[in-house]
Amino acid sequence: MIDKTVHSVAEALDGIADGAVVLLGGFGAVGQANALVEGLIAQGARDLTIVANNAGAGKIGLARLLAAGRVRRVVCSFPRGGAGASVFEELYKAGKVELEIVPQGTLAERLRAAGAGIPAFYTPTGVGTVIAEGRETREIGGRTYLLEYALPGDAALIEAWQADRWGNLTYRASGRNFNPVMATAARLTIVQTTHLVELGVLAPEAIVTPGIFVDRVVRVATPADAQA
Amino acid sequence: MIDKTVHSVAEALDGIADGAVVLLGGFGAVGQANALVEGLIAQGARDLTIVANNAGAGKIGLARLLAAGRVRRVVCSFPRGGAGASVFEELYKAGKVELEIVPQGTLAERLRAAGAGIPAFYTPTGVGTVIAEGRETREIGGRTYLLEYALPGDAALIEAWQADRWGNLTYRASGRNFNPVMATAARLTIVQTTHLVELGVLAPEAIVTPGIFVDRVVRVATPADAQA
Amino acid sequence: MSGGLSRAEMAAWLARDIPEGWYVNLGIGLPTIVADHVPAGREVVFHSENGVLGIGPAPAPEQVDPWLINAGKQPVTLLPGGSYFHHADSFAMIRGGHLDLCVLGAFQVADNGDIANWTTSLSDTAPAIGGAMDLAIGARRLWVLMEHTTRQGLPRIVRRCSYPLTAPGVVRRIYTDLAVIDVTAEGLRVRDLAPGIDFATVQARTDATLLPVSR
Amino acid sequence: MSGGLSRAEMAAWLARDIPEGWYVNLGIGLPTIVADHVPAGREVVFHSENGVLGIGPAPAPEQVDPWLINAGKQPVTLLPGGSYFHHADSFAMIRGGHLDLCVLGAFQVADNGDIANWTTSLSDTAPAIGGAMDLAIGARRLWVLMEHTTRQGLPRIVRRCSYPLTAPGVVRRIYTDLAVIDVTAEGLRVRDLAPGIDFATVQARTDATLLPVSR
Numbered sequence: 001m002i003d004k005t006v007h008s009v010a011e012a013l014d015g016i017a018d019g020a021v022v023l024l025g026g027f028g029a030v031g032q033a034n035a036l037v038e039g040l041i042a043q044g045a046r047d048l049t050i051v052a053n054n055a056g057a058g059k060i061g062l063a064r065l066l067a068a069g070r071v072r073r074v075v076c077s078f079p080r081g082g083a084g085a086s087v088f089e090e091l092y093k094a095g096k097v098e099l100e101i102v103p104q105g106t107l108a109e110r111l112r113a114a115g116a117g118i119p120a121f122y123t124p125t126g127v128g129t130v131i132a133e134g135r136e137t138r139e140i141g142g143r144t145y146l147l148e149y150a151l152p153g154d155a156a157l158i159e160a161w162q163a164d165r166w167g168n169l170t171y172r173a174s175g176r177n178f179n180p181v182m183a184t185a186a187r188l189t190i191v192q193t194t195h196l197v198e199l200g201v202l203a204p205e206a207i208v209t210p211g212i213f214v215d216r217v218v219r220v221a222t223p224a225d226a227q228a
Numbered sequence: 229m230i231d232k233t234v235h236s237v238a239e240a241l242d243g244i245a246d247g248a249v250v251l252l253g254g255f256g257a258v259g260q261a262n263a264l265v266e267g268l269i270a271q272g273a274r275d276l277t278i279v280a281n282n283a284g285a286g287k288i289g290l291a292r293l294l295a296a297g298r299v300r301r302v303v304c305s306f307p308r309g310g311a312g313a314s315v316f317e318e319l320y321k322a323g324k325v326e327l328e329i330v331p332q333g334t335l336a337e338r339l340r341a342a343g344a345g346i347p348a349f350y351t352p353t354g355v356g357t358v359i360a361e362g363r364e365t366r367e368i369g370g371r372t373y374l375l376e377y378a379l380p381g382d383a384a385l386i387e388a389w390q391a392d393r394w395g396n397l398t399y400r401a402s403g404r405n406f407n408p409v410m411a412t413a414a415r416l417t418i419v420q421t422t423h424l425v426e427l428g429v430l431a432p433e434a435i436v437t438p439g440i441f442v443d444r445v446v447r448v449a450t451p452a453d454a455q456a
Numbered sequence: 457m458s459g460g461l462s463r464a465e466m467a468a469w470l471a472r473d474i475p476e477g478w479y480v481n482l483g484i485g486l487p488t489i490v491a492d493h494v495p496a497g498r499e500v501v502f503h504s505e506n507g508v509l510g511i512g513p514a515p516a517p518e519q520v521d522p523w524l525i526n527a528g529k530q531p532v533t534l535l536p537g538g539s540y541f542h543h544a545d546s547f548a549m550i551r552g553g554h555l556d557l558c559v560l561g562a563f564q565v566a567d568n569g570d571i572a573n574w575t576t577s578l579s580d581t582a583p584a585i586g587g588a589m590d591l592a593i594g595a596r597r598l599w600v601l602m603e604h605t606t607r608q609g610l611p612r613i614v615r616r617c618s619y620p621l622t623a624p625g626v627v628r629r630i631y632t633d634l635a636v637i638d639v640t641a642e643g644l645r646v647r648d649l650a651p652g653i654d655f656a657t658v659q660a661r662t663d664a665t666l667l668p669v670s671r
Numbered sequence: 672m673s674g675g676l677s678r679a680e681m682a683a684w685l686a687r688d689i690p691e692g693w694y695v696n697l698g699i700g701l702p703t704i705v706a707d708h709v710p711a712g713r714e715v716v717f718h719s720e721n722g723v724l725g726i727g728p729a730p731a732p733e734q735v736d737p738w739l740i741n742a743g744k745q746p747v748t749l750l751p752g753g754s755y756f757h758h759a760d761s762f763a764m765i766r767g768g769h770l771d772l773c774v775l776g777a778f779q780v781a782d783n784g785d786i787a788n789w790t791t792s793l794s795d796t797a798p799a800i801g802g803a804m805d806l807a808i809g810a811r812r813l814w815v816l817m818e819h820t821t822r823q824g825l826p827r828i829v830r831r832c833s834y835p836l837t838a839p840g841v842v843r844r845i846y847t848d849l850a851v852i853d854v855t856a857e858g859l860r861v862r863d864l865a866p867g868i869d870f871a872t873v874q875a876r877t878d879a880t881l882l883p884v885s886r
Contacts, residue, residue: 001691001714002691002692002714002716027506027507027525027543028506028525028529029522029525029529030506030522030524030525053543055582077584077585077586077587078584078585078586079582079583079584080582086582088582089582099582101583101584101585102585103585103586103587103588103589103590104505104543104547104585104586104587104590105505105547105550105551105587105589105590105594106589106590107543108542108543108544108547109344109346109544109547109551111544112544112763113349114767115763115767115769116337116759116762116763116766116767117351117352117763117765117766117767117768117809118337118349118350118351118766119350119352119368119369119373120349120350120366120368120373121341121346121348121350122346122347122348122349123345123346123551124345124347124551124593124594125551125589125590125593127593127623127624128621128623128624128625129589129620129621129622129623129624130578130620130621131585131589140347140377141347143347145347145348149368164752165752166716166725166752168752168754170433171433171540172433172523173432173433173508173521173523173524173534173540174504174506174508174523174524174525174526174540176507176540176541176542177506177507177542177543178542178543179542180542181543181544184763184767184769199751199752200751200752202752202754204401204725204749204753204754204755205398205399205400205401205434205436206431206433206434207754208433208542210724210754210756210764211716211724211752211754212694212716212718212724212764212770213764213769229476229499230476230477230499230501255721255722255740255758256721256740256744257737257740257744258721258737258738258739258740281758305799305800305802306799306800306801307797307798307799308797308799314797316797317797320797327797329798329799329800330800331800331801331802331803331804331805332720332758332762332800332801332802332805333720333762333765333766333802333804333805333809334804334805336757336758336759336761336762337759337762339759340759342552343548343552343554344544344547344548344551344552345550345551345552345553345594346551352808352809353766353804353805353808353809354804355808355838355839356836356838356839356840357804357835357836357837357838357839358793358835358836359804392537393537394501394537396537396539399755400738401723401736401739401749401755402719402721402722402723402738402739402740402741402755403738404722404755404756404757405721405722405757405758406757406758407757408757409757409758409759412548412552412554427536427537428536428537430537430539432510432534432538432539432540433540435539435540436757438509438539438541438549439501439509439537439539440501440503440509440549440554440555441549441554
């Protein structure tokens with residue numbers, strides 16, 4: 001019997017190595033797999049590259065991982081937090097973390113490309129800006145485009161609304177965001193969910209991430225607990 | 229009030245010009261917008277380029293359009309029909325229709341790229357085969373890839389299971405196939421459906437094609453009628 | 457600035473020009489409030505880059521769904537007919553030219569349509585692009601909604617942007633507290649003036665050369 | 672061919688080697704029947720390129736759902752846990768390396784792993800590729816399931832394919848009515864022999880040079 005569920009966050013995170021590229025779903029506070037992200041502190045992996053839309057806000061999730069000194073580099077579109085300087089901004093100012101800024105749509109497309117076996121693509125985004133500096137361009141049909149490469153991860157930490165033992169996933173409202181894209185882009189896709197359901201409960205037309213993209217599923221008590 | 233529904237197939241097809249590139253959803257007999265495809269005969273457009281996975285089977289839909297002499301060129305992955313020579317094969321043998329063969333995944337990705345504002349991408353499919361002849365290649369990370377270009381349509385003819393007045397769509401089972409991809413790739417996306425529903429009936433998590441991609445929706449009586 | 461429109465009036469000025477049925481993305485900040493000023497009964501479909509189409513009015517505090525936010529991370533609601541999708545699909549809508557309109561704020565707009573709206577310095581502690589570059593080049597039309605001048609009274613409409621660009625040559629129209637200005641092949645042409653504001657006042661507060669309203 | 676396995680036996684031979692939990696695409700024709708021979712109780716998830724994952728056994732005639740077909744256009748069923756998706760997502764699974772295994776039929780396989788399975792002639796009246804080229808390069812493993820020789824008795828396992836390639840250097844293993852053969856860096860190595868078949872018989876019906884079973 002296929003059963004991708006595991007019994008603890010520690011088991012879910014087993015094998016993520018020092019230096020790994022880790023993709024974190026979520027946008028704002030919604031859809032962040034914070035139980036898994038914070039689990040990385042106990043798990044112990046160091047020197048991580050984190051790919052996420054934001055560079056962490058408040059004192060939870062990625063902000064805690066950053067504060068624990070586990071992150072060498074952040075690839076994101078919008079590192080600024082809310083009010084006041086974030087943990088990331090302080091580390092960045094102190095030269096303790098590297099930053100690669102990627103336009104949000106290019107970030108999403110590079111992740112999608114990694115999951116889809118597309119090694120590189122052309123995009124109009126960023127032409128004529130600092131993003132284009134040192135980058136290959138190409139004219140197609142009279143318009144200039146940048147060459148962008150796929151961005152694969154060693155692991156992806158995903159938050160799903162519902163999951164079953166095959167790893168099929170659904171998401172709630174704007175909790176979808178980067179999660180289904182990143183789920184396709186990593187060699188090891190790890191999911192936290194509050195709703196573990198029996199196989200067959202999720203309608204085949206309503207499954208957003210088919211289990212083929214998912215390696216492990218761990219149930220967390222509630223999203224609130226997950227973020228405690 | 230936004231209302232994309234129109235009252236007849238003729239109204240739905242208005243404006244498709246001679247020489248247009250028309251994308252046809254469907255795979256096998258499932259998800260073919262045959263009422264719209266056959267409506268093109270009365271509509272009158274000539275010299276069409278048809279993009280579809282198959283080149284028509286039996287005597288309905290695309291096969292009827294081909295028999296009516298309206299198609300100059302077919303872009304597809306699998307032109308062979310079922311038992312016996314199809315209408316397409318007879319026309320092709322007689323030199324009356326051109327054929328561009330595209331691997332099925334490359335066809336899907338070229339359509340997706342057109343809808344997503346990606347003018348070109350690299351793919352491993354077809355390297356070292358006749359598909360690669362005369363085509364640009366590039367080595368990325370030690371592997372060779374082909375450059376492929378987006379394939380946009382002037383119009384797309386889509387079959388959906390359900391639709392609402394905003395043009396939101398769902399599909400049934402394997403009727404999804406190329407339909408949602410092609411719906412994004414054309415300047416004019418036209419939908420036939422058997423189930424026209426009130427706005428709000430379709431769950432926001434279950435909508436597969438958001439209305440932003442859809443221009444017109446026409447209700448047809450039943451799929452069987454549509455194929456009569 | 458003396459005599460100009462309030463922020464709500466600016467948003468309403470722009471909102472009146474959005475036809476029924478358009479798909480519109482509103483940038484973070486001032487542009488977001490445009491949604492509150494669409495004339496009653498006119499259906500406009502608002503998109504947010506975090507995967508939401510069909511955004512409705514802001515929820516009452518007790519009706520906030522913590523799972524439903526917009527790109528500015530504010531709680532929002534979803535209208536009947538709304539839908540959710542993932543980030544790659546959301547930016548496929550943007551980059552693929554499916555939005556009729558994007559409204560962005562800006563630090564500067566140049567007379568050739570260049571826009572600078574993401575950072576005032578490349579040595580910023582944490583320069584943040586977000587979806588701005590994709591939105592600027594992807595929508596069928598880009599309108600800018602911003603105060604005509606900075607708080608210090610410096611012009612934001614300039615001959616050449618001094619800040620890092622978001623995208624070159626993409627702005628089609630500018631709404632400010634003083635005027636509505638079209639970016640045309642001939643240059644910046646004033647399309648409309650705020651009540652009590654004359655052309656000379658607008659030109660005086662603008663670095664770039666303006667063309668008068670063509671009647 | 673005398674003494675070789677039946678088609679059902681060939682399919683069962685291959686099916687036994689598919690571990691639980693693998694995601695598998697079965698090509699049109701002979702490979703399709705592999706699904707019927709997976710040992711009872713072993714969960715294997717079958718993918719079809721027209722957007723179906725979790726295909727179950729063929730339906731009884733009165734239970735056919737006309738909306739649910741596989742890539743060979745045959746009616747199929749969906750298991751609990753199955754899902755539907757569109758063609759671009761389906762080929763993202765294939766090209767993106769998410770399938771553990773693809774099983775294809777072939778006209779020819781060469782000792783370097785080249786496969787020719789889509790046409791025997793470029794002057795074909797209507798050459799049809801379908802998903803073969805994507806499947807051949809995309810899955811983590813490509814196994815070929817085919818009769819060892821043509822109906823005319825000509826070898827299908829050759830030193831060099833004479834038919835147009837589907838993909839170069841991709842086949843990992845070949846199952847025929849006579850033997851199971853691994854494509855290795857050293858060449859083609861027989862892994863297993865059908866009951867009553869000896870190495871010399873297999874070699875005699877093979878154009879390429881074979882290496883014996885390594886024990």
